[in-house]
Amino acid sequence: xxxxxxxxxxxxxxxxxxxVNLAYLAASEGYRCLLWDLDPQGAATFYFRVKPKxxxxxxxxxxxxxxxxxxxxxxxxxxxxxxxxxxxxxxMDLAVSEAKRPRRRLARLLRPLRKEYDFVFLDCPPxxxxxxxxxxxxxxxxxxxxxxxxxxxxxxxQLKRHLKAEGYDDLMVLPFLCMVDWRRSLxxxxxxxxxxxxxxxxxxxxxxxxxxxxxxxxxxxxAYARSNPPGRAYAALWGELRVLLGLRGERxxxxxx
Amino acid sequence: xxxxxxxxxxxxxxxxxQVLRRxxxxxxxxxxxxxxxxxxxxxxxxxxxxxxxxTLTTTRTGRHGTLRWTGCDGRxxxxxxxTTMPPFAADFPAGPLRDDLRPVVAxxxxxxxxxxxxxxxxxxxxxDLDKTVATVVREGCVVAxxxxxxxxxxxxxxxxxxxxxxxxxxxxxxxxxxxELGLAQADSDxxxxxxxxxxxxxxxxxxxxxxxxxxxxxAGDALRQIHRRLLAIQVANEAGIRxxxxxxxxxxxxxxxxxxxxxxxxxxxxxxxxxxxxxxxxLAWLGSVTGPVRDLDVYxxxxxxxxxxxxxxxxxxxxxxxxxLRARHGVEHRRLVEALASPRYRALVDGWERVLQxxxxxxxxxxxxxxPVAALATDRTWRAYRRVLKRGRxxxxxxPDAALHRLRxxxxxxxxxxxxxxxxxDPAAIDHLIDLLKQLQDNLGDFNDLSVQQETLRRLAHxxxxxxxxxxxxxLAMGRLQAxxxxxxxxxxxxxxxxxxxxxxxxxxxxxxxxxxxTGEGSP
Numbered sequence: 001x002x003x004x005x006x007x008x009x010x011x012x013x014x015x016x017x018x019x020v021n022l023a024y025l026a027a028s029e030g031y032r033c034l035l036w037d038l039d040p041q042g043a044a045t046f047y048f049r050v051k052p053k054x055x056x057x058x059x060x061x062x063x064x065x066x067x068x069x070x071x072x073x074x075x076x077x078x079x080x081x082x083x084x085x086x087x088x089x090x091x092m093d094l095a096v097s098e099a100k101r102p103r104r105r106l107a108r109l110l111r112p113l114r115k116e117y118d119f120v121f122l123d124c125p126p127x128x129x130x131x132x133x134x135x136x137x138x139x140x141x142x143x144x145x146x147x148x149x150x151x152x153x154x155x156x157x158q159l160k161r162h163l164k165a166e167g168y169d170d171l172m173v174l175p176f177l178c179m180v181d182w183r184r185s186l187x188x189x190x191x192x193x194x195x196x197x198x199x200x201x202x203x204x205x206x207x208x209x210x211x212x213x214x215x216x217x218x219x220x221x222x223a224y225a226r227s228n229p230p231g232r233a234y235a236a237l238w239g240e241l242r243v244l245l246g247l248r249g250e251r252x253x254x255x256x257x
Numbered sequence: 258x259x260x261x262x263x264x265x266x267x268x269x270x271x272x273x274x275q276v277l278r279r280x281x282x283x284x285x286x287x288x289x290x291x292x293x294x295x296x297x298x299x300x301x302x303x304x305x306x307x308x309x310x311x312t313l314t315t316t317r318t319g320r321h322g323t324l325r326w327t328g329c330d331g332r333x334x335x336x337x338x339x340t341t342m343p344p345f346a347a348d349f350p351a352g353p354l355r356d357d358l359r360p361v362v363a364x365x366x367x368x369x370x371x372x373x374x375x376x377x378x379x380x381x382x383x384x385d386l387d388k389t390v391a392t393v394v395r396e397g398c399v400v401a402x403x404x405x406x407x408x409x410x411x412x413x414x415x416x417x418x419x420x421x422x423x424x425x426x427x428x429x430x431x432x433x434x435x436x437e438l439g440l441a442q443a444d445s446d447x448x449x450x451x452x453x454x455x456x457x458x459x460x461x462x463x464x465x466x467x468x469x470x471x472x473x474x475x476a477g478d479a480l481r482q483i484h485r486r487l488l489a490i491q492v493a494n495e496a497g498i499r500x501x502x503x504x505x506x507x508x509x510x511x512x513x514x515x516x517x518x519x520x521x522x523x524x525x526x527x528x529x530x531x532x533x534x535x536x537x538x539x540l541a542w543l544g545s546v547t548g549p550v551r552d553l554d555v556y557x558x559x560x561x562x563x564x565x566x567x568x569x570x571x572x573x574x575x576x577x578x579x580x581x582l583r584a585r586h587g588v589e590h591r592r593l594v595e596a597l598a599s600p601r602y603r604a605l606v607d608g609w610e611r612v613l614q615x616x617x618x619x620x621x622x623x624x625x626x627x628x629p630v631a632a633l634a635t636d637r638t639w640r641a642y643r644r645v646l647k648r649g650r651x652x653x654x655x656x657p658d659a660a661l662h663r664l665r666x667x668x669x670x671x672x673x674x675x676x677x678x679x680x681x682x683d684p685a686a687i688d689h690l691i692d693l694l695k696q697l698q699d700n701l702g703d704f705n706d707l708s709v710q711q712e713t714l715r716r717l718a719h720x721x722x723x724x725x726x727x728x729x730x731x732x733l734a735m736g737r738l739q740a741x742x743x744x745x746x747x748x749x750x751x752x753x754x755x756x757x758x759x760x761x762x763x764x765x766x767x768x769x770x771x772x773x774x775x776t777g778e779g780s781p
Contacts, residue, residue, distance in 0.1 A: 030323065030337035031353075049388035073422035076389045078323075079336055081421060116332070118353050218386075246351060 002245065003110065003120045005139035009155045011126035014145045014178040016043040017211050017221065019123040021234040022143075022241070024220035027080035031118040034072065035082050038131070042085030044123045048075045049218050052085045068109055069116075077223065081117075106134040128162060136168050141244075145178035145205070148190035156198065174244075176201035176237060203237035206230055260331040261424070263417040263431060264447075265440040273395050273413045276438055280380060280393050283433055287389075289379040294318040296373040297403065298448055299342050301365035302497055302506065307459045309361045312448050315342050326354065342367050345503070364558065366503040369403035371451045382426055390426035392418040400454045411454065415440070462493055464509040470680045476633045477626030480520070480527045483677055485613050487517045492606060499594050504554035507593075511547050514540050519673040523637055526625040532612045539605040546596040549589040556713065557582055566741055567734060574734035577727040578717065632775070634678035639773040641671040646766075649697075649757045658708065661753065665701040668694060682772055690772070693765055700749060700756040707746035714739055 006019040016039065023035040037044040042052040050073045072081050113120065124135055136142070144159065146152050156175055163171060175198055181187050194200060205211075208230045214221050225231050267273050280286065295317045300306045306313050310329030315322055322340025327333055335354035346362050349355035375398040382391040394416040401408025417434065419427035434440045444450060452459055466486055470479050490513040497506030518540040521533050560579050564572045596602060625633055648664045672694055679687055718735055721727045759765075 028338065030335070030339075032333060032336065049384075049386040051386070071422070074420040079333070118335075 001110075001114045001117055001120060002140045003122065003138050004141050004143055004241075005122040005124050005135045006143045006145065007122075007124040007132065007135065007139075007159075008144055008146070008152075009126060009128055009159055010147075010152060013147050013152065014205060014211070015039070015126075016047070016123050017214060018143065018145050018178065018205070018234070018237075019121045020044050020047050020214070020220050021222050022238055023080055023119070023121040024077060024222050025235060025238040026119050026121075027077055028222070030079065032116065033080050034113060034117045034120045035080065036120060036122050037082060037085035038135070039085055039123050039125045045082060045084040047214055047218055047220065048073075048082050050075070050082050050084050067112060069112055077220070104137070107138045110138055128159070133166070136163065136166070136171055139171060141172040141174055141241075143241075144173060144175040146175045146194065146200075147179045148177055148187045148194060150190065153190065153194055153197075156194075172244075174201055174241075175199070177204040179207045180204050181207040201237060201240050203233055203240055205233045205237070259333070259418055259421075261419045261427065262331060263434075263442050264444070265415045265417070265434060266412045266443050267414055267440070268412070270397070270413050273415065276415060276434065276440070277378070277380060277393065277395055279438060280382075280430065280433065284430065285383045285385075287381045287383060289381065291376060291378045292318055293374070293376050296375065297342070297369050298371045298373075298451065299367045300370050301362050302368060302502070303365065303462055303464060303509075304460045305362050305365060307448070313342070313367065315340065326358070342369075364503060365505050368502070370457070371448075371455055372401050372403050372408075373451060374399045374401070374408070382430060384423075384426065390420050390423035391430050392420070393430060394418065400451050402455045402457075406455070409454065414443075464490055464512065466676060466679070468677075468680050470630055470678065472629060472631030472681050474630045475626060476524075476527050476628045476630045479630035480524065481613050483520060484517055484528075484609070487513045487520075488606070488609060488613065491517075495597060499597060501590055504551075504558065507547060507551055507554065511544065511551060514543050514547075515669075516673050516677065518544070519670055520677055523641065523670055523674060524625070524633065527633070528626075529612065532608075536605070536609050536612070539601075539609075543602070543605065547593060550586065550593050552713070553582055553586040553589060556710075557586065559710075563738055567737060571730075571734050571737065574728070574730040575738075577721070577731045578735060581717065581721050581724075581727070630678070631681050634674070634681055635773050636775050638671065638674045638678065639775060641667065641674055642769055642773060645671050646761060649761065652753070652757070654754075658704075658750075661701060661704055661750075665698070665705055668698050668701060672698060686768060686772055690765070690768060693760055697756050697760045700752055704746065704749040704753070707742050707749060711739055711742045711746070714742070 004019075004022070006015045006022075008015055019035060023033045027033040035044055035048075037052075045052045068083055072083050074081055110120065122135060122139065125131065142163075144156060146156050160173065163173065175194075177191055177194065177200060180191060191204070206229050208228070210225050210228055211221055211230050213225075217224055222231050222234060226235075267276070281288070297315050297317075299313045299315070306326075311327055311334060313324075313326050315324050317340055320340075322338070324337040324339050324342065325333060326335040335357065337350070337354060343349050344366050345364065346355060346358040346367075347364075349358060375396050377397075378395045380393045380395075381389040382393065384390045396414050396416060398411045398414075399408040400411055415434070417427060417430055435442070449459070466483075468483060468486060470482070491510055494506040494510040494513075497503070498510060518537055521528070521537040521540070525533070527533075557579070560575070560582075564575055567575070645664065645667045648660070648667055652660050652664065672691070675687060675691055675694070679691075714735055718732055721731075
């Protein structure tokens with residue numbers, strides 16, 4: 001089981017859309033996927049029409065009294081399940097700090113899922129906190145959607161510095177450009193600079209109102225608009241990840257029959 | 258099948274319509290357009306997936322296909338988007354499915370066992386967010402054997418499929434179907450139901466002997482039973498050998514023949530001597546006509562390991578050797594198929610069958626036929642064991658390779674006897690001794706294999722040179738391989754003393770004595 005954490009210190013950079021669409025793509029290829037909505041806003045949960053209720057709250061889950069399995073909900077897409085968000089996740093920092101060895105705690109919660117899923121996508125809350133430490137501890141790779149603006153690049157640098165200082169040397173950090181608007185000269189300029197300075201994945205997710213429609217359609221973008229630019233960009237992103245993971249061969253099906 | 262799924266056979270299409278209408282009246286729902294799909298279930302010839310507790314299927318819907326591996330609890334183990342089943346585990350794309358499937362099916366081919374053609378109408382039960390919380394599927398299906406079978410229709414049926422985390426919604430539908438509409442669930446094991454519909458029994462083939470002999474049974478009857486079982490295994494594998502489905506068919510076939518031959522050689526005076534002698538010779542012929550293909554199978558299976566043992570730069574140089582082996586395999590396989598179609602082979606099978614079916618006309622035709630089988634088995638096994646000990650103890654560091662070769666043959670004979678009569682002894686004790694013997698056989702077998710492989714490699718180099726020739730690099734790579742084999746051969750030789758000491762340790766000797774020593778004989 002591989003764990004992808006979609007993470008950024010900044011909010012509003014397209015984390016949820018990335019987690020939702022990558023999980024959908026992986027599931028449509030046949031992998032068994034779980035999307036764990038760790039963001040108290042519960043956007044990923046909302047997109048799948050699942051009600052955000054975790055019995056006992058996230059706090060209970062983190063303090064060791066709950067097994068996540070009964071909380072998992074099947075989505076309308078085969079092979080894709082969701083562990084819903086809950087508003088009490090906003091206390092997650094507190095709960096994680098109360099738990100003994102917070103980094104291990106998340107790993108222990110994931111253990112019973114190991115046989116059931118090929119991929120877990122964590123839709124992470126923004127900011128650096130104890131919860132994000134727990135996430136860095138379990139993730140196989142950190143996907144960092146990055147908007148081409150000076151502040152976003154600064155946040156990416158901060159993150160990298162932090163990971164280095166805390167000794168997460170083995171963690172694969174995979175930044176990629178997101179919400180790119182090629183009509184804006186600032187985006188064009190920063191995109192070029194960022195590419196020179198950081199190791200960026202090739203795929204770039206364009207800014208598009210089609211992505212925003214996920215909120216009204218309440219479904220992954222790829223379930224209703226596969227062949228438009230953002231849809232193709234997410235498919236390209238997943239393709240790159242697949243190569244990095246050494247998975248080959250199976251092409252995604254054109255539609256979900 | 259998903260966990261908690263329920264299956265309801267119905268009397269007629271009209272009843273199905275009526276039930277669906279009631280479901281739709283009660284729950285918010287969405288009707289999906291009717292779709293057709295074809296499910297094909299796969300397993301190996303010896304039912305490895307079934308024994309592992311799972312089902313492997315492909316589902317085709319129009320142009321699309323999904324391959325699923327479901328565990329015994331109905332939970333999805335793996336899923337791939339593809340319309341066809343790869344023939345072997347090794348042919349799957351790299352990934353978790355292949356990693357999990359390889360140890361289960363090994364090198365056996367995945368064969369279609371039953372096919373289901375279905376027309377399905379799906380009603381999705383929705384909650385207040387328009388989220389699907391359960392599905393009711395109406396199915397009209399035809400089940401058929403995979404090869405040229407028109408099939409027979411199953412009664413119309415409904416399937417209730419819960420969605421994970423929404424158990425209450427599925428429960429509400431179940432109550433409606435069962436409590437109010439009086440439907441009864443049938444066994445939810447799809448595969449068992451489908452196989453029963455085409456008159457097949459899961460697990461109907463195994464290469465294991467699975468005999469239950471009674472110690473007091475007359476040896477003649479026991480031996481007939483053993484030989485009937487061995488002949489059945491042999492015959493069951495013929496078709497797979499002919500079609501060259503995978504190398505295990507021939508392997509099982511040859512093991513059955515060798516066991517039979519060994520039994521005939523070691524336990525004399527039980528079956529009519531003339532027929533037994535004739536069949537023993539016939540089996541020797543069969544061993545020789547099946548040998549070349551088996552040798553090539555083994556060699557081709559080893560290619561991957563051979564390549565891996567060479568430096569990466571040299572590996573491609575072995576390709577001409579592999580091509581040569583494959584071409585040879587084709588030629589030898591055709592010869593083997595001809596032999597199996599020959600009157601000589603048919604006479605071997607039919608004649609032996611007649612011998613085994615005929616009850617002895619004379620109640621005491623041969624000296625040992627009336628003896629209780631347990632006494633005879635114990636006596637022969639003890640004799641074979643003592644021979645192994647004697648030969649093994651005589652081997653020192655300076656002994657020639659031929660001495661180890663002879664010991665290997667003695668071990669084989671002992672092993673066959675122990676396996677044929679396994680059901681007569683305390684299972685824990687005999688299985689322990691078989692394991693112990695196996696370790697010794699592995700050492701001797703590897704030692705012999707490595708020597709044979711070197712010999713074969715040299716012969717192949719000559720044959721390649723004499724036919725189309727191969728690039729010099731290929732011969733060089735084969736030379737490197739030869740050196741590696743020589744090294745490993747020497748290592749196995751050094752290991753022998755230790756392995757044999759283990760086999761002949763005091764405690765193990767006591768156990769052999771307890772099981773097999775006939776009363777009134779000295780200790781080994």
